[in-house]
Each structure stands twice: as C-alpha cells, then as structure tokens.
Amino acid sequence: xxxxxxxLAGLGLGAVAALSGVGLLITYRATGVFNVAHGAIAMIAxxxxxxxxxxxxxxxxxxxVLVIGLFAPALGxxxxxxxxxxxxxxxxxxxxxxxxxxxxxxxxxxVAIEVWGRQVRHPSSLFPANVLHPGSLTLHVDAFSDxxxxxxxTGALGLALKLTPLGTQxxxxxxxxxxxxxxxxxxxxxxxxxxxxxxVFAALTGVLLASQLSLDSxxxxxxxxxxxxxxxxxxxxxxxxxxxxxxxxxIGMSEMTLYNPSNTQVLxxxxxxxxxxxxxxxxxxxxxxxxxxxxxxxxxxATTFARRRAAEPSIPRMALQYGGAAVALFVPLTFDTVSLxxxxxxxxxxxxxxxxxxxxGYSGQISLGQAGYAGLGALFFARFSSxxxxxxxxxxxxxxxxAVGFLTGYPAIRRRGLFLALTTFAVGxxxxxxxxxxxxxxxxxxxxxxxxxxLSLAGDRAFYLFELAMLAxxxxxxxxxxxxxxxxxxxxxxxxxxxxxxxxxxxxxxxVLIFTVSAMLAGLGxxxxxxxxxxxxxTDFDPLAASLPWFTVVIVFGADSAAAAIAGAGFVVLINSxxxxxxxxxxxVGLVAAFIGYLPGGIAEAGRRLxxxxxxxxxxxxxxxxxxxxxxxxxxxxxxxxxxxxxxATRQARGES
Amino acid sequence: xxxxxxxxxxxxxxxxxxxxxxxVSVTAEPGRITALIGPNGAGKTTLFQCLTGNxxxxxxxxxxxxxDITKLTPDERARLGVGRTFQRLAVFPSMTVADNLGVxxxxxxxxPRLLRIGALLxxxxxxxxxxEKRHQLHVDEVxxxxxxxxxxxxxxxxxxxxxxxxxxxGRALCHDPKVLLLDEPASGLDSEETAELQLVLRxxxxxxxxxxxxxxxxxxxxxVADTVFAMAEGRLLASGTPDEIRAHPAVQExxxxxxxPRSVS
Numbered sequence: 001x002x003x004x005x006x007x008l009a010g011l012g013l014g015a016v017a018a019l020s021g022v023g024l025l026i027t028y029r030a031t032g033v034f035n036v037a038h039g040a041i042a043m044i045a046x047x048x049x050x051x052x053x054x055x056x057x058x059x060x061x062x063x064x065v066l067v068i069g070l071f072a073p074a075l076g077x078x079x080x081x082x083x084x085x086x087x088x089x090x091x092x093x094x095x096x097x098x099x100x101x102x103x104x105x106x107x108x109x110x111v112a113i114e115v116w117g118r119q120v121r122h123p124s125s126l127f128p129a130n131v132l133h134p135g136s137l138t139l140h141v142d143a144f145s146d147x148x149x150x151x152x153x154t155g156a157l158g159l160a161l162k163l164t165p166l167g168t169q170x171x172x173x174x175x176x177x178x179x180x181x182x183x184x185x186x187x188x189x190x191x192x193x194x195x196x197x198x199x200v201f202a203a204l205t206g207v208l209l210a211s212q213l214s215l216d217s218x219x220x221x222x223x224x225x226x227x228x229x230x231x232x233x234x235x236x237x238x239x240x241x242x243x244x245x246x247x248x249x250x251i252g253m254s255e256m257t258l259y260n261p262s263n264t265q266v267l268x269x270x271x272x273x274x275x276x277x278x279x280x281x282x283x284x285x286x287x288x289x290x291x292x293x294x295x296x297x298x299x300x301x302a303t304t305f306a307r308r309r310a311a312e313p314s315i316p317r318m319a320l321q322y323g324g325a326a327v328a329l330f331v332p333l334t335f336d337t338v339s340l341x342x343x344x345x346x347x348x349x350x351x352x353x354x355x356x357x358x359x360x361g362y363s364g365q366i367s368l369g370q371a372g373y374a375g376l377g378a379l380f381f382a383r384f385s386s387x388x389x390x391x392x393x394x395x396x397x398x399x400x401x402x403a404v405g406f407l408t409g410y411p412a413i414r415r416r417g418l419f420l421a422l423t424t425f426a427v428g429x430x431x432x433x434x435x436x437x438x439x440x441x442x443x444x445x446x447x448x449x450x451x452x453x454x455l456s457l458a459g460d461r462a463f464y465l466f467e468l469a470m471l472a473x474x475x476x477x478x479x480x481x482x483x484x485x486x487x488x489x490x491x492x493x494x495x496x497x498x499x500x501x502x503x504x505x506x507x508x509x510x511x512v513l514i515f516t517v518s519a520m521l522a523g524l525g526x527x528x529x530x531x532x533x534x535x536x537x538x539t540d541f542d543p544l545a546a547s548l549p550w551f552t553v554v555i556v557f558g559a560d561s562a563a564a565a566i567a568g569a570g571f572v573v574l575i576n577s578x579x580x581x582x583x584x585x586x587x588x589v590g591l592v593a594a595f596i597g598y599l600p601g602g603i604a605e606a607g608r609r610l611x612x613x614x615x616x617x618x619x620x621x622x623x624x625x626x627x628x629x630x631x632x633x634x635x636x637x638x639x640x641x642x643x644x645x646x647x648x649a650t651r652q653a654r655g656e657s
Numbered sequence: 658x659x660x661x662x663x664x665x666x667x668x669x670x671x672x673x674x675x676x677x678x679x680x681v682s683v684t685a686e687p688g689r690i691t692a693l694i695g696p697n698g699a700g701k702t703t704l705f706q707c708l709t710g711n712x713x714x715x716x717x718x719x720x721x722x723x724x725d726i727t728k729l730t731p732d733e734r735a736r737l738g739v740g741r742t743f744q745r746l747a748v749f750p751s752m753t754v755a756d757n758l759g760v761x762x763x764x765x766x767x768x769p770r771l772l773r774i775g776a777l778l779x780x781x782x783x784x785x786x787x788x789e790k791r792h793q794l795h796v797d798e799v800x801x802x803x804x805x806x807x808x809x810x811x812x813x814x815x816x817x818x819x820x821x822x823x824x825x826x827g828r829a830l831c832h833d834p835k836v837l838l839l840d841e842p843a844s845g846l847d848s849e850e851t852a853e854l855q856l857v858l859r860x861x862x863x864x865x866x867x868x869x870x871x872x873x874x875x876x877x878x879x880x881v882a883d884t885v886f887a888m889a890e891g892r893l894l895a896s897g898t899p900d901e902i903r904a905h906p907a908v909q910e911x912x913x914x915x916x917x918p919r920s921v922s
Contacts, residue, residue, distance in 0.1 A: 484789070486786070491751060499748060501831045503764050505732060507732055508730075
C-alpha cells in the first residue's frame with residue numbers, strides 16, 4: 001500500500017513530465033522543428049503566471065487563461081513570424097533552425113533573469129492542492145487534475161486534428177511546404193497555428209511544473225529540456241507511449257524515495273540518481289536509440305555557420321591577423337588591478353570558445369556540452385594541484401577532460417544534428433549534476449595558480465602572461481587542425497560525411513579525435529578560469545548558464561574563426577564588467593543567434609566581407625554570390641544553361657558577321 | 658592502375674515488408690564497363706548502396722576479388738579501392754575543386770588503422786604527414802583529364818551540377834580506385850558533357866579499372882557498356898551484352914511502357 005501511495009504521489013509529476021514530452025513531440029510534428037526553446041517558453045510562462053497570480057493576485061484561473069490561452073499562442077505565432085518563417089523562405093538548413101531555437105532559449109533565459117532575478121519562487125497551484133484519503137490511499141487532487149489536463153488536452157488536440165482539415169494541412173506543410181502551398185494551403189497560417197499549439201503545450205507544462213517543483217529559471221528550463229528523453233523513447237511518433245513514459249518517469253522518481261540505504265556513500269549516489277533521474281533517462285535514451293537519424297530526426301550538419309573556403313591559410317596573412325590580435329591581448333598588462341583581473345577571464349574563456357570552434361566550426365559537429373569538459377579540467381586540476389606540481393595537475397585536468405571527450409566521440413559517430421547536440425548537452429548536464437554539484441567531489445577544494453620553474457605566477461600580470469602562453473599553444477593546435485591534409489579531412493566531414501567516407505576518410509576516427517582534442521582544449525580553458533577565480537564554482541560550468549550561451553557566442557561571432565572566438569570572449573567579459581550583470585550578454589547573442597540566418601558565417605564572415613569590400617567592391621559581389629549561390633540564388637537548370645550558352649554563341653556569331 | 662572484380666552475390670535487402678532487392682547477383686569485371694538498368698523502384702540504388710557499404714544487405718555477400726567485404730564500412734571499402742560517385746551530389750562545397758580532389762588523393766593508403774591514427778596525432782602537433790607535392794601532381798593530372806582547369810581554384814559550392822558530377826568523378830579517380838561505382842553519372846549533363854563522360858569512362862576502364870554504373874539514360878548505357886544487368890521489381894531480369902539485353906523478351910516486356918530502346922547508330 002505504501003508503494004501504491006508513492007506511485008499516486010508520483011502521478012502528478014509524471015503527468016507533467018508526460019505533458020512536457022508530448023508537447024515537444026507535438027511541436028515537432030506541427031512545425032518540423034525540435035524546439036530546444038520549449039523549456040524556456042515554459043519557464044517564461046511560469047514566471048508570468050506567478051507574476052499575475054501570486055504578485056498581482058489575479059485569480060489563478062484568469063491568470064492561466066491569460067498566460068496559456070493568450071500569451072502562449074501569441075508568442076508562438078510571433079516566433080513563427082519573425083524567426084522561423086524567414087528561415088523557411090530561405091530554405092535554411094535544419095541546423096540553422098536548431099541554432100535559432102538555441103538562440104531563443106538563451107535570449108529568454110537572459111530576459112527572465114533580467115526581469116525576475118535568480119531567486120527561487122514558489123507559485124501557487126493551478127488546481128486545488130487538496131488531499132483525499134479513501135481508505136488507506138492518499139490521493140492528491142492536483143496530481144489527478146494534472147493527469148486529466150494532459151489526457152484531455154492531448155486527446156482534444158488529436159481529435160481536432162483528425163476531424164478538421166487542419167491536421168492534414170499541418171502534416172502537408174511540415175513535409176513539403178512548397179507542394180502544400182501549390183495545392184492552395186495557406187502555409188504561413190498553418191505554420192503559425194502549429195507554433196501556437198506548441199507554445200500552448202509549453203506554457204501549460206511550465207505553469208503545472210512550477211507548482212510541482214519550484215520556479216527557478218535555469219532549473220525549470222533544464223527539466224523540460226531533459227524530457228526530450230520522452231519523444232526519443234517514443235520514437236518521435238507514438239504519443240501514447242510518450243504519455244506512458246512520462247508517467248513512468250514520475251512514478252519511478254517517487255518510488256525511489258522508498259529505498260533508504262544505510263551506507264552514506266550509497267545514499268549520496270542514490271539521492272543524486274533520484275533527483276536527477278530525467279537527465280539519466282535522457283542520456284540513456286539517446287545512447288540506446290541508435291537509429292534516430294533515420295526516423296526523420298536528422299538536423300543536418302553545421303556547414304551553414306562556417307562559410308569560409310578551406311583555402312590554405314597563408315603564413316603572412318595569419319601573422320598579420322594574429323599579430324594584431326596578440327598586440328590587443330597584451331594591452332591589459334597596462335591596466336589597473338581591477339581591470340586586469342577582469343581581462344584575465346578573456347584568455348581562459350577564449351580557449352574554451354576556441355574548443356567550440358574546433359569541434360563545431362572546423363568539423364561540423366554541434367557540441368552543447370563544452371562547459372562539462374571545462375569544468376572537469378578545472379576540477380581535476382584543483383584536486384591534484386594540492387599534492388603535485390601545478391603544471392602536472394593542469395596536464396591531468398586536460399587529460400581528464402579529454403578522456404570524457406573521447407567517450408563522447410563514440411556516440412557522435414552515428415549521430416548528427418539535433419541528436420548529437422542533445423547527446424553532448426546530456427553529457428554536459430550529467431557531468432554537472434553528478435560531479436560538479438556533488439559535495440563529495442567539490443568539498444574542501446582550493447585552487448592556486450601555478451608556478452613555473454620555481455617562479456610563482458600568482459601575481460596578476462604574471463598569471464595573465466601565463467594565460468597568453470597557453471592561448472598561444474591553443475592557437476598552434478588550431479592552426480594545425482585547420483591546415484594541410486588534416487584540415488581538409490575535417491572540413492570534408494563537415495561538408496559531406498558521405499562524400500568524405502567515399503574516398504576513405506576515416507570518419508569515425510576523426511570524429512572521436514576532434515571531440516577529444518576539443519575537450520582537452522576546453523579542459524585547459526576551464527582550469528585557467530578556475531585559477532583566475534581562485535575557486536571552483538559549479539555554476540561557472542553549468543549546462544544552461546555556460547554551455548548554451550558559450551555555444552551561441554561562438555556561432556554569433558563566427559564558428560569558423562578562432563580569432564573571432566577570442567573576440568567573443570572579449571565581448572562577454574566587456575559586457576559583464578560594464579553592466580555588472582552576467583546575463584546581459586545572453587540577451588544580445590541570443591537575439592543575434594535567433595536571426596543568424598541573416599548573418600551567415602557570423603560576425604567574422606561579415607567582417608571578412610567588409611574587408612574585401614574596402615579593398616575592392618566587385619570582390620564582395622563575387623564572394624557573396626559564391627557563398628550563397630548553392631542554396632539561395634535561383635539557378636538555371638543545366639538544359640537552360642546550355643540553351644543560354646547556345647544563344648550567346650549565336651549572338652556572338654551574328655555580331656562578328 | 659590495376660583493377661579488381663567487385664561482385665554482389667545473392668544480395669537481398671528488405672525494408673519492413675518491402676523487399677527492395679531480392680536475391681540478385683551482379684559482377685563488375687576489371688577493365689570493363691558494367692551497367693545496371695531498370696525502371697524506377699527496380700532496386701538499382703539499393704543494390705548499389707549495398708555494394709558501396711552505405712546499406713548492409715540482409716543476406717548475401719559482397720566480394721572484392723576474393724575478399725569478403727560485406728561487413729566493411731564505406732570508408733574501409735574506399736581504402737581497399739572501391740570508388741564511387743553520388744546521385745545526390747556529395748561534394749565538399751566550401752572547398753575548391755583542387756582541394757575536393759586533394760582529399761581523394763591524400764587518402765590513398767592501405768596503412769593499418771593504428772598508423773593512420775598516429776599520423777593524425779602527428780598532424781595535430783604540426784608535423785606534415787603526407788607528401789603534398791606528390792598528391793598535387795596527381796590531382797593536376799586528373800584535373801587535366803577532366804578539363805577542370807578553369808575551375809581549379811573555385812569553391813565547389815559555386816559550380817553548376819554538370820561540373821560537380823565531374824568533380825565527384827575526379828575525387829573518386831584521385832583515390833586510384835580499383836573499381837569505380839557511378840550512381841546516375843549522366844543525370845544533369847547535357848549531350849556534349851555526356852559524350853565527354855563516355856570518353857572518360859572508356860579511358861578509365863582502359864586502364865584496367867572495373868566500372869559499374871547505375872543509369873537511367875539507356876542510350877548512354879547501350880553505347881558504353883560491355884555488360885548490362887537489367888532489374889525490375891527487385892529482381893534480376895537478365896544480364897548480357899547490350900545487344901542480348903535489347904533483344905531479351907523479359908526486358909522488352911518490362912520496358913514496354915517506356916518503349917523499346919532506340920537502336921544505336
């Protein structure tokens with residue numbers, strides 16, 4: 001009976017988890033986009049509900065109607081209109097859509113923190129929180145109400161889509177928008193409805209989840225993101241299975257509290273497992289289901305964000321570029337202590353950003369778990385630096401991060417696009433929850449700065465110089481990854497995995513390799529960041545507070561350019577110190593990332609074009625045409641091209657006669 | 658260049674309830690041009706993908722000379738000398754034509770995996786691991802043969818489909834294939850380009866390479882092929898010389914909808 005009561009208690013959370021997973025699934029079916037920002041929409045809706053119901057004392061039913069019935073569909077339609085419709089119009093790749101959703105997530109997170117701060121709130125429940133006791137059972141009214149809301153909501157939507165032409169139209173628009181338009185479907189309207197439906201599900205999830213757990217911008221968003229496990233388990237199609245998986249998750253979490261091991265070690269692990277069951281489930285689901293790409297989930301590669309031609313970088317040009325950058329990097333040595341301390345973050349953060357360039361820009365693999373590797377580098381350095389020379393501890397940190405990167409490389413072999421992105425994100429979240437947040441690993445850690453041949457680098461200027469030396473090493477590795485046969489193979493994998501393997505490029509080995517190298521670089525950057533802070537803080541390496549915004553900065557500044565990544569690091573530090581506000585930069589880069597389609601190749605590419613324009617205006621035009629021709633510019637068919645050439649030849653002949 | 662014999666023996670591939678390829682055997686002999694024809698949905702492409710390693714057959718095996726390569730991945734097969742092109746282009750759009758071909762040239766190696774990974778690690782540390790000059794010569798040779806000199810340093814993404822088919826062919830040729838598999842090489846080519854393609858294929862086969870093409874353009878097939886395999890509905894209808902295939906009653910029946918093949922002058 002006790003177990004049954006626990007199961008009943010878990011029903012509420014299970015219902016909301018199911019709602020979250022089904023919402024993700026339905027958004028995908030209705031829009032063709034895996035909305036990574038689903039969790040952020042849920043979080044914003046929860047805050048609005050809290051603001052209305054708990055701060056302004058609006059009746060909760062009215063608040064729910066305003067938020068779920070009015071705000072959410074409007075937000076969905078707005079996102080469709082300003083972000084996703086332009087992407088559709090330009091036949092953007094799915095990877096662009098993925099980055100746009102990540103941008104929206106980062107943007108909404110930034111906005112929420114800006115408006116509501118980081119304080120944890122406890123919103124009131126939408127449904128009455130009564131408890132009934134029929135016999136020896138304990139029934140939570142709100143849990144059953146949640147469950148009823150999920151089943152009625154999903155069922156009503158399913159019925160509506162089945163009985164009206166809208167369901168067919170939505171599927172037609174998602175599958176072949178052009179053909180749907182040709183047969184008279186108003187694709188824009190249908191897509192807007194699809195996005196509105198998705199946002200309503202997200203908002204309902206957020207409002208119900210916030211009263212079940214608590215309202216914290218990062219946590220709520222993360223939990224919803226983790227319920228990506230549910231559509232993955234349901235094979236992206238089966239809604240009843242998705243509902244079942246969600247409910248099982250809730251009941252499972254509740255039942256786990258029944259087991260109380262006496263051994264403290266086991267208890268700690270058990271508790272960590274219990275409170276982080278969703279991320280475990282996500283990781284396991286992603287690792288077990290290997291053939292998702294075939295079931296329509298492939299989001300394509302990241303080629304779009306890295307437009308640069310893979311020409312051999314010329315030494316003089318690089319010397320000029322990097323020489324200039326190096327001079328800029330030496331300027332902080334003249335700063336006062338406060339400014340220098342801030343500037344010290346730039347090389348550390350820059351190395352982490354550069355690691356994202358290596359994996360995403362150079363070789364097309366989306367990695368959203370970079371903060372996990374950085375944190376491992378920091379943690380292992382800190383653990384070992386008390387007993388061993390700091391440089392040796394630094395090496396251990398780098399190797400530890402590399403080892404986890406190596407392990408991540410294996411799932412990356414068979415995954416692309418969204419599923420690779422989710423897998424790397426899950427690895428980052430897993431490491432964060434099971435290592436960085438566990439007192440067993442982080443208690444009593446002290447971080448000190450290294451000394452070199454008996455020369456202490458603890459002074460601010462000395463440490464900054466040491467960071468620059470490490471940055472130089474990172475750049476040397478980046479140069480090697482970019483040039484020669486190795487560089488060409490990586491770009492080949494980025495551009496076309498099939499094409500690369502058709503000429504014997506060892507795609508598997510290279511993917512594992514680039515993940516390992518990238519994780520090692522991130523580990524180095526993370527260790528430097530901890531040394532700069534003189535402490536290890538788990539929030540520095542949080543999947544949502546760090547990994548996603550960092551990825552977004554790199555995409556915005558130009559995923560293909562290591563120099564741009566350093567500029568991005570400079571930008572983040574500058575904004576943070578100028579505004580004294582760690583989330584301000586997220587709003588900026590999130591906004592730009594949502595519209596990255598207008599800025600292919602990021603700020604770096606725009607800069608290159610500007611430079612070419614200054615030198616010769618026609619080169620700009622030529623470059624622009626070359627960069628956009630394959631996807632955007634309408635091309636003559638080959639027959640048309642041949643006809644045109646014949647015509648030209650005839651004209652020429654006439655002109656001569 | 659020396660060629661190899663590539664054969665698929667008793668290949669069967671099912672997708673759910675649908676049997677796409679049903680117990681089909683084909684062989685591409687070295688130095689000869691073999692064609693695989695059939696109406697849409699005949700299973701040509703599925704069979705082709707089984708030969709290249711992009712699909713794993715349910716039953717049957719793929720042999721390269723005497724070696725069973727059924728379980729090898731596409732890149733492993735490529736290193737053993739199975740070259741291919743794609744129906745849906747798979748060039749590297751951000752690289753120049755020369756670099757596209759260069760990737761093919763640089764991976765001509767039969768070194769064991771450990772050595773290759775060692776070379777990658779050395780590459781990260783900045784040591785040159787390939788003889789770039791030698792590969793460059795090879796690339797330029799192929800560029801001259803395919804008359805791609807004018808677009809040598811143009812990013813592939815800016816070129817029209819017809820040229821890109823040649824770039825893909827060049828990339829495969831730079832890899833020194835022992836057998837070359839071409840998936841609809843003439844689609845998107847005009848008649849002049851198709852004629853050039855014929856010359857190139859003859860020359861490649863003349864060097865001893867086995868050529869296998871899947872093609873819709875029946876005229877091209879009957880012009881250029883030594884041996885033709887005709888498929889319909891997942892099964893092999895007939896195989897033989899172009900003349901035998903043209904005269905074969907089963908083939909004529911299967912192709913009745915599209916009319917009898919035009920005679921070649």
